[in-house]
Amino acid sequence: MRYAVLGTGMVGQGLATKLVSLGHEVTMGSRRAGNEKAVAWASATGEGGAEGSFADAAGSAEVVMNATAGMASLDALALAGAENLAGKVLIDVSNPLDFSQGMPPTLSVCNADSVGEQIQRAYPDARVVKAFNTVNFEVMVNPSIIPGSHTLFMGGDDDDAKITVRNLAVSFGWTAAGVVDLGDITAARAMEMYVVMWLRLFGIAGTPHVNVKVMQATS
Amino acid sequence: MRYAVLGTGMVGQGLATKLVSLGHEVTMGSRRAGNEKAVAWASATGEGGAEGSFADAAGSAEVVMNATAGMASLDALALAGAENLAGKVLIDVSNPLDFSQGMPPTLSVCNADSVGEQIQRAYPDARVVKAFNTVNFEVMVNPSIIPGSHTLFMGGDDDDAKITVRNLAVSFGWTAAGVVDLGDITAARAMEMYVVMWLRLFGIAGTPHVNVKVMQATS
Numbered sequence: 144m145r146y147a148v149l150g151t152g153m154v155g156q157g158l159a160t161k162l163v164s165l166g167h168e169v170t171m172g173s174r175r176a177g178n179e180k181a182v183a184w185a186s187a188t189g190e191g192g193a194e195g196s197f198a199d200a201a202g203s204a205e206v207v208m209n210a211t212a213g214m215a216s217l218d219a220l221a222l223a224g225a226e227n228l229a230g231k232v233l234i235d236v237s238n239p240l241d242f243s244q245g246m247p248p249t250l251s252v253c254n255a256d257s258v259g260e261q262i263q264r265a266y267p268d269a270r271v272v273k274a275f276n277t278v279n280f281e282v283m284v285n286p287s288i289i290p291g292s293h294t295l296f297m298g299g300d301d302d303d304a305k306i307t308v309r310n311l312a313v314s315f316g317w318t319a320a321g322v323v324d325l326g327d328i329t330a331a332r333a334m335e336m337y338v339v340m341w342l343r344l345f346g347i348a349g350t351p352h353v354n355v356k357v358m359q360a361t362s
Numbered sequence: 363m364r365y366a367v368l369g370t371g372m373v374g375q376g377l378a379t380k381l382v383s384l385g386h387e388v389t390m391g392s393r394r395a396g397n398e399k400a401v402a403w404a405s406a407t408g409e410g411g412a413e414g415s416f417a418d419a420a421g422s423a424e425v426v427m428n429a430t431a432g433m434a435s436l437d438a439l440a441l442a443g444a445e446n447l448a449g450k451v452l453i454d455v456s457n458p459l460d461f462s463q464g465m466p467p468t469l470s471v472c473n474a475d476s477v478g479e480q481i482q483r484a485y486p487d488a489r490v491v492k493a494f495n496t497v498n499f500e501v502m503v504n505p506s507i508i509p510g511s512h513t514l515f516m517g518g519d520d521d522d523a524k525i526t527v528r529n530l531a532v533s534f535g536w537t538a539a540g541v542v543d544l545g546d547i548t549a550a551r552a553m554e555m556y557v558v559m560w561l562r563l564f565g566i567a568g569t570p571h572v573n574v575k576v577m578q579a580t581s
Contacts (some may be wrong), residue, residue, distance in 0.1 A: 247548070249474050253555070255463070293577045296559075325562045327464070333562045336472070336555040340515075343544045343552045344576060352579035357563060358512045360571035 147172050147204035149197055149219055151180040154280040155210035159184060161284035163191035165314055165323035166298060170198025174222065206234065207269075207309065209277055213239030213258045213335075214251050229268035232304045234311075235259045235331070236275045236283075238338050245275060247342055249334060250280025263300065272299035272308045273331040279351035286316045286354075293356040295322045296337070298330025323357055366423035368390055368416055368438055371401040373455055373499040374429035374557055378403060380503035384533055387518035391419025391539045393441065395510035420446035425453065425526065426488075432458030432477045432554070433470050436484060448487035451523045453500075453530075454478050454550070455494045457557050466561055469554060478550025482519065491518035492550040497559060505535045505573075514541045514577040515556070517549025 148159040149172040162169045170193045171181040181194035193203075201207050201223040211219040216237045220228065239258045240248040252258060259273035275283050276295035282288050286295070295317050297308050309322045325333060345352045367378040368391045378460040379386045389412045400413035412422075419441040420426050430438040435456045439447065459467040459479045470478060478492035493516035494502050499505050505514070514536050518524050528541045544552060563572045 196470055196575050244474070254558075255468050289579050291405035294574070298562075323563075323566070325559075325566060329421075329561055332444070333559040334447055337559045339473075340544075340552040340556045340559075343517075343549055346577075347544060347574075348578045350579055354577055355513070356577055357567075358508050358510055358573055358575055359563075359567045360508050360569055 144168070145203060145205045146170070147200035147207045148210055149200060149207065149223065150210035150212075151178055151184070152210065152212070154283070156180075156184055157280040157284055158208055158210055158236070158275075159192065160188065161315060163188050167191065170195055170203050171202040172197040172223065172344060173221075180225040181246070197223040198227055201231075204231065206232045206311075208234045208236060210236045210263070213237035214241060216258055217261060220266065225266055225268070228266045231269055232301075232307050233262065233266065233309055234269045234275065235262055235271055235273045238276050238335055240338070247339075250339070253332065253336050255332075257329070257331035257335045259298070260328050263293070263328045270299070270301040270304035270327055272297055272301070272304050273328065274308050274312070275332050277334055277337055278354050279345075281353060282352055284315045286321070288352045289354055291356070292318055292321050293354040296325055296330070296334050297322060298325040298328055298334060300328050363385075364422060364424045365389070366419035366426045367429055368398055368419060368426065368442065369431075370403070371429065371431070373502070375399075375403055376499040376503055377427055377429055377455070377494075378411065379407065380534060386410065386448070388412070389414055389419040389422050391416040391442065393438070404555055408556035416442040417446055420450075423450065425451045426454045427455060428481070429455045432456040433460060435477055436480060439481060439485065444485055444487070447485045450488060451520075451526050452479055452481065452485065452488040452490045453494065453527055455490050457495050457554055459557070466558075469558070472551065472555050474551075476548070476550035476554045478517070478554070479547050482547045486511075489518070489520040489523035490547055491516055491520070491523050492547065492553050493527045493531070496553055496556055497573050498564075501571055501573060503534045507538070507571045508573055511537055511540050512573040515544055515549070515553050516541060517544040517547060517553060519547050574579050
């Protein structure tokens, strides 16, 4: 499969490297082709990895992963271009963390809206799935770092797109049952607001390799 | 121990009944003494249960539990009176759910503030612990409804007050290790925003007897 990974940070690099290791063709997208980190990543990766602008990356891909910072995601996707996103599965991994007011960060959007919903509204022809934003970038692509079964949340309006995401997660090492579908794209509110809890857990656990497992009574 | 439970809804009734069953003296507080639901509860409960105004309840208690609706909590505590809260452990179980815009509810306060923090700021002499708001009222006092170990979150500025809450939770059936101290009272933001995730989990699980377990890598 041909993937675009938008963003050159730790999340983007972790996802892109994992995808190449699984045999996919990956183009890492950034604001301008030739981004130093993207070039270094692509050359270290060998044949499976390429780099380019956000539009280059999205245009070449069947599945687009948004791994840009949440506050910059709408700008990044505008550069990617609606025509390069239409009809595609667009996996939104971003979190709208606002560090401008100091620590702990606040969210630049929350409660009655979310970045996931903003993206779906801005690109109605894209098949947006919010996923992978509730875990650390290493756990994301290697869930066995945390012993035992634990949960990966996702949400989106397109059921087929969510099957794609579930299969991708399973290829990363998640169990199919561990991928919890929270429903439509408004679930992005819950998933983005949950990150405030995750940041507290990170703080007290002393490791970013911390997650939750959903548990329920048998009915 | 003498407890006040402020609020006559399902959460208040569940907590008050459990406390009486454990041998505590409980006064259920409401806006005016003689509240029909509080009178019915107290008479059904027998010797351990009484009812009265918010001020009656808080004044009689060593530990005060706020089980009013989050949007009404500051008003309820104003009626309870600062003099009846000073120095006491004040366990804030509330969630600021706003149903006025339809379903799903939004939060009337979140992100850079929380009800827990508002209460601590309004009553600096109370020892506020945010706790029990992240689970259903039945799970709250009977965690074994959900098989296996799972997590109860708490946060607050007063370490001794958190020991009181942890011991109370253990008396309800939680394991000591299952009670996760998220830190100071700003943790209330994470705990209240998490409820948006909990509401999604409730929706997909088809049972309110759903919770999460924190899991982490061994360092």
